[in-house]
Amino acid sequence: MKGRLLISAAVVSLGMAGMAWSQGNSATAEIEKYREMLGDGNPAELFEMDGEALWATARGPKNASLQKCDLGLGAGVVKGAYAQMPRYFADSDKVEDLESRLMTCMVKLQGFDRAELSKKPFGTANYKSDMEALVAYVVGQSRGMPMAVPTAHPKEKAAFELGKQIFFYRAGPYDFSCATCHAMTDARIRMQDLPDLTSPAGSQRAYTSWPAYRVSQSLFRSFQWRLNDCFRQQRFPEPTYASESTIALTSYLATMANGATYQGPGIKR
Amino acid sequence: MASSMRVRALLKGDVTAITAIVSHPMETGMRKDGGKVIPAHFIQVLTVDVDGKRVVTSHLNTAVSSNPVFNFKVKGAKVGDKAVVSWVDNLGEKGSGEAVVAAG
Amino acid sequence: MKAKLMMGGVLALASTCLFAAGSESVVAARLKTDFHTKGIAKVERLDQDPVQILCSTPDLDSVPQAQQFALEKQQRAEIKYPADGKYLGDWKKGEILAQDGRGNTWSDTPETPIGGNCYNCHRISPQEISFGTIGPSLYQYGKKKGYTEARQKEAYGRIYNSKAFNLCAPMPRFGHVGALTEAQIKDLVALLLDPESPVNK
Structure with missing residues (x-):
């Protein structure tokens, strides 16, 4: 019997191997190969599993789970919710992105303190972020769904407009805005491709691949983390977690991606 | 760090693709944290059993990334078989996960 | 009407x-x-x-050009050219500076040396294949444009304050904001315009 089980095994190591680069084009091709290899399996699934368990666990001063949390499609509906966020929520009278909304639920249902929740939202090698696990679970439930961020409510329109203004806002020691790097096609910084977030195609491709597992950090990263690290590199001061500005910018980017199929959670170098 | 492991087994034609995503730091023992060496901590042996039979034994070292992804292709399995992936690391810690072979 | x-x-x-x-x-x-x-x-x-x-x-495009030109002119007037009238520094130091993309972020300290960030956006020496494409290629800059003093002064001015020549260019104003010193800018000018620099080989 054993003899009949023919085995071919391929062990995929996610470590970046030293690459022999003779010229720019072959380097780009090698990076493309590396990306394909990453597509074989995504450790983000581990974080999704943790988040799914966390969602159903009774926690906080009120000892309740998040199973009654309304992410926009009704209490407890997770499937497809992320593909329609950020959106206006009548109960908070605000436009909220996923992370803001999760905090709203954790405050309302579980009795957590919002300021406390905002203190350490991003994981490190020695600190596991509950928020990022929850994000992994929720976004995973929108994989394969069309992006359909609502834009009808006046506050959704206002968020989109504010987000656009922030996208083009130049400041800091280097005069950078988001647009400095993300408003031209086929550009790259060093070897890193820069999506054109002002075009539907570029914006759709980029937005639908976040949140993502970062191989170089061995961590799952939320969209608020993505914006936070962009602003760091932009030489800006730090955006407050889930602040109106970051939600507005997310509204702008998410709305620009409308119509595309959500592909996340992604996997990045 | 996530705390778990995910296993998938999909039968297409006569080949079953088994994917295992393992939560593990895979520390090489070469990295430092604030001047202090982080001790080596990595999976040494990873095995796959299908329907109670050992079909893969792999010996790993530190050249594998943290939270590694493994893909194996196995012939001879059938829908409903149990695929079990297990590992042991250099500190003697163990983990395992399983999946029922499904039509892919 | x-x-x-x-x-x-x-x-x-x-x-x-x-x-x-x-x-x-x-x-x-x-x-x-x-x-x-x-x-x-x-x-x-x-x-x-x-x-x-x-x-x-x-x-x-909706901003009147006259407004842009007026601001460019004002920025040009604020450029401080070297008092000694010399623009060429050491291209070897320039290359190291061009490679360095650090400095000025919240994860840097006041002691973090501030890099030129040049390769982030420009192709420069042919040996470095990890270059960005936001800005134009500067490979063979001197060979193509000539090694005259006027060219050196222009390059100095553009690194000191790119906005003085193209108001809304993506490039930072390295001298204007004090990110790079006069000596550092001279080293970068040499990287572009010294005939011995790998850029011109």
Whole structure:
């Protein structure tokens, strides 16, 4: 019997191997190969599993789970919710992105303190972020769904407009805005491709691949983390977690991606 | 760090693709944290059993990334078989996960 | 007819500027509420100068060219050229500086050396294949443009303040904001315009 089980095994190591680069084009091709290899399996699934368990666990001063949390499609509906966020929520009278909304639920249902929740939202090698696990679970439930961020409510329109203004806002020691790097096609910084977030195609491709597992950090990263690290590199001061500005910018980017199929959670170098 | 492991087994034609995503730091023992060496901590042996039979034994070292992804292709399995992936690391810690072979 | 046109102009102005009371825009006020100082990245970095305000317009074509030229001229007048009249430094130091992309983020310290960030956006020496494409290729810059003193002065000016030549260019104003010193800019000019630099080989 054993003899009949023919085995071919391929062990995929996610470590970046030293690459022999003779010229720019072959380097780009090698990076493309590396990306394909990453597509074989995504450790983000581990974080999704943790988040799914966390969602159903009774926690906080009120000892309740998040199973009654309304992410926009009704209490407890997770499937497809992320593909329609950020959106206006009548109960908070605000436009909220996923992370803001999760905090709203954790405050309302579980009795957590919002300021406390905002203190350490991003994981490190020695600190596991509950928020990022929850994000992994929720976004995973929108994989394969069309992006359909609502834009009808006046506050959704206002968020989109504010987000656009922030996208083009130049400041800091280097005069950078988001647009400095993300408003031209086929550009790259060093070897890193820069999506054109002002075009539907570029914006759709980029937005639908976040949140993502970062191989170089061995961590799952939320969209608020993505914006936070962009602003760091932009030489800006730090955006407050889930602040109106970051939600507005997310509204702008998410709305620009409308119509595309959500592909996340992604996997990045 | 996530705390778990995910296993998938999909039968297409006569080949079953088994994917295992393992939560593990895979520390090489070469990295430092604030001047202090982080001790080596990595999976040494990873095995796959299908329907109670050992079909893969792999010996790993530190050249594998943290939270590694493994893909194996196995012939001879059938829908409903149990695929079990297990590992042991250099500190003697163990983990395992399983999946029922499904039509892919 | 004339009245209609004027009204159109006023409306356009109102919709693009979005100014609140005083001179600060709504977006600037929002950002200053929502961002905070971290390390060396102070919240005051969100304050905009006239160049940054004008160049934040999403549709730059809507900004009258005369306004852009006036600001460029003002920026040019503020360039401090070397007092010794010499523009060429050491291209080897220039290459190291061009490679360095560190400095000025909240994860840097005041002691972090500030890099030139050049390869982030430009192709420069042919040996370095990890270069960005936001800016034009500078490979063979001297060979193509000539090694004259006028060229050296122009290159110095563009690194010192790119906005003095192209108002809304993506490139930072390295000298204008004090990110790079006079000696460092000279080293970068040498990287581009020293005939011995690998750029011109």
